[in-house]
Amino acid sequence: MSGSRACAALGLRPAADAAGRAAIAPLLADCLAELGSPPAYPWLDHYGREPGRHAYLIEDESGHVAGFALLRELDAAAMVVEVAEFYIAPAARRGGVGRRAVVALRQRHSQRWQVETFGDQPAAVAFWRAALPAQAPQDAPATVPGARPRMAFAWPAAALGVPAGSARLESHDPGWAALFQRERDRIAAALGTAALDIQHVGSTAVPHLAAKPVIDIAVAVRNPAALAGTIGPLVGLGYRDLGWRSAQIGHFLERTGAAGRTHCIHLLETGSPHWQDYLRLRDRLRTDATARARYQTLKQALAADHADDRKAYTRGKHALVQQLLETAAPSSP
Missing domain, CATH: 3.30.460.10 (Beta Polymerase, domain 2)
Incomplete structure (x- = not known):
């Protein structure tokens, strides 16, 4: 039997094994440096070893690695998934790879999404505002004394259901x-x-x-x-x-x-x-x-x-x- 999955033009390769984590590591180092975050990231090794953690390498249309994504389910029922890290290498930006990667990830993870980024990173804030649907609620920047401001976004879980006789339409949800x-x-x-x-x-x-x-x-x-x-x-x-x-x-x-x-x-x-x-x-x-x-x-x-x-x-x-x-x-x- 075969199924038909909607698929993006780019590749999304599961990378929670040792080889995948090794491929992600240098991209993660670049990501942390770009964000101005400390270089230590002890959680990468948890992907592939703990249930509910998902790691992906993002490949462009030519098959070259363009970035990575780390997603984590936040509750036992897997109803909420956090986009823990998402990174597109500078050379792969401005061509729509990031937005297509978001769609490809949504096609695999239909739960409610939570995304946080630093509020002092205007490019990242602009990306998530553009990549998530217009109806995704946006929290005000979180301000903790002495901490960098954060901007939080959410994408509601993909929902189904139409009353009998109704012809109500909704925008496409990947x-x-x-x-x-x-x-x-x-x-x-x-x-x-x-x-x-x-x-x-x-x-x-x-x-x-x-x-x-x-x-x-x-x-x-x-x-x-x-x-x-x-x-x-x-x-x-x-x-x-x-x-x-x-x-x-x-x-x-x-x-x-x-x-x-x-x-x-x-x-x-x-x-x-x-x-x-x-x-x-x-x-x-x-x-x-x-x-x-x-x-x-x-x-x-x-x-x-x-x-x-x-x-x-x-x-x-x-x-x-x-x-x-x-x-x-x-x-x-």
Whole structure:
């Protein structure tokens, strides 16, 4: 089985082993010197040895190491992650590597983020103001007598949930990719070989595209008998079986939370043209900025006109979706 992860153009390489820590060490020394901090950093060796600590090397599009990131989960439930250190080497700056690295990290860590930087480092403060979404709350600089001022930022956890009938859209959150991957792993464990493929589809699978905060998942099965055998295990995961909807939608299941629908599953036979359509539309919107902008403009207009009528919102997208599919390339494997 394979999943489809939204991915940044740059590389994000886990580096919590001894070799990774050795590669991070000189970059960390440069980072501390640039910040005017003491050179001793006893915590680096804790990465890879303690649960909840994550170290990454950031590689540019050419595969060269451009920086590193250290993240630490602050609570036992892993609901909050602290960006303990984040550094892009001077030679790699001004090209968007840092912002793309933030997106790539969010695609792996969808929890609430906490970030602190020194308030007397204007470049760092400006970076985090630009890299985090506009709605991320910013605390006033912390002032402790005799200590350097600090500026704190937060990025709320990626959230899901739309009430029944609502067409409410939200700005894209890269954390949706992590939420899909988590759910994909649950589905794969429950279905085993009955699921030939599990893919993230719909607008939450497309970076930079506004979406209803619902994870759409397409699951490919071999034939109707295999499809019937998947229903029980999915219901066991908390999904509600809504039955066969249409050749396009397939057999449909939903999972809900306090805020409404959070996940939905489309069960389709792998040879179905509609299985391919889900992938082709997603891939077209991921790679074609002009098509993505057209689609987003239409979605936003329809959501404004039909905020509480999801069926009318969906009908309004049909013609453009068909246009985009007519000129879309075959789906990637």
